[in-house]
Amino acid sequence: MLKGRHLIEPKDFSLEELDEIFTLAEEIIENPRDYLEVCKGKLLGSLFYEPSTRTRFSFEAAMLRLGGQVVGFSEAGSSSVSKGESISDTIKTVGCYTDIAVMRHPKEGAPKLASKNSDIPVINAGDGGHQHPTQTLTDLLTIKALKKDLSNHTIGLCGDLMFGRTVHSLVKAMSRYENIKFVFISPPELKIPDYIKNELKDNNYYETSDIEAAIEDLDILYMTRVQRERFLNEEEYLRLKNSYILNNEKLKNAKEDMIIMHPLPRVNEIHTEVDNDKRAVYFKQARYGMFVRMALIMKLLGVDKNA
Amino acid sequence: MLNIDSIKKGIVIDHIKAGCGYKIFKELKLHKADYTVALIKNVPSKQLGKKDLIKIENEIDLDFKVLGIIDPNITINIIKNEEIIDKINVKLPKKVKGTLKCKNPRCVTTVENIEDVEFTLVNRETKEYKCEYCDTNTSI
Structure with missing residues (x-):
């Protein structure tokens, strides 16, 4: 069961769970129209503490193509971090507004710290030179x-x-x-x-x-x-x-x-x-990166096209 | 040799590598103790050449994990009625929380205030522990 889980490093998921995600991604590739509204009413918190083009666009495109919405920041300077807020406080607050969060951070282990303090699923979108699952x-x-x-x-x-x-x-x-x-x-x-x-x-x-x-x-x-x-x-x-x-x-x-x-x-x-x-x-x-992120978001939110 | 009275009831931490005694003394907060304690440095030792020794005239709870990290070769003697009633050899613990600091400058633990960071022993010989956040090995 992937619903409610975090993805911090690839080994967080078993081979069977990874296969579940890939199978769904391939179904989305085959019939993208069937998934246009599966995340309607859901909100992705996009917490990018350092600049990223492809990964951020890919996540945002993934959520929008599932009918969901995105809020967030694309550099730490435009967030409450610049006021000295801790990662755990930020994620607790973001969890009040959104259903799932994606985090890119220059410090290694930051998404793991967020996941330990979060009620919503956290996806690591790259932490320094450490992981990029x-x-x-x-x-x-x-x-x-x-x-x-x-x-x-x-x-x-x-x-x-x-x-x-x-x-x-x-x-x-x-x-x-x-x-x-x-x-x-x-x-x-x-x-x-x-x-x-x-x-x-x-x-x-x-x-x-x-x-x-x-x-x-x-x-x-x-x-x-x-x-x-x-x-x-x-x-x-x-x-x-x-x-x-x-x-x-x-x-x-x-x-x-x-x-x-x-x-x-x-x-x-x-x-x-x-x-x-x-x-x-x-x-x-x-392009596969966007589809696999669509499947990942759906699995962690526990939504499917028949719901 | 310097003479320090034997204790009636308490703990003797023996076979401390010479020079590590003060670190353990501080780690156990013995400098704040209101009971009798003694830190003896550079005691001649057959086994080690020189060793440090701590005597505590009180029953206190010792954190063996902390002691194991600082010096896994020490011996802890529990004393009652001036006799050793128990001898404990400490070992390097498999997991430690809150004692070690990650040496990776890029690790999130260096900038966020995180209590009880967990480290897992990865190499007993080199005394290396892995940080739970960044996976970097830190040796003691």
């Missing part, structure tokens, strides 16, 4: 919808594997499914941390810095951005940001049915010429 749900739904199954895949993760929060969450989430192999493609300076590898079986992954050699093995290629803000030295950033630029040439040995994913925004790590390749699904992925 709805991005993981987005990635899983994209794989399920386009590859028909979440098991039996070889997934290449490429770029900044050291600091990439989405990569860490995705590896943890996918490792719960059967027969998944990971290929970690990164420059030596941005290798995946040991604590992530320690949770995997030895024969379930290999590491390489050569994307062209690895690409023919892959069913899924997950590209990430090298983030400027992670580097103290601008020269180091400039050198590494161009480590892996995916273009048509590098894709020539890839499988015909491989999919190319990216959490967006991209800088230059995927050349725009790749956008026209049928294997490029990163904009579809953003």
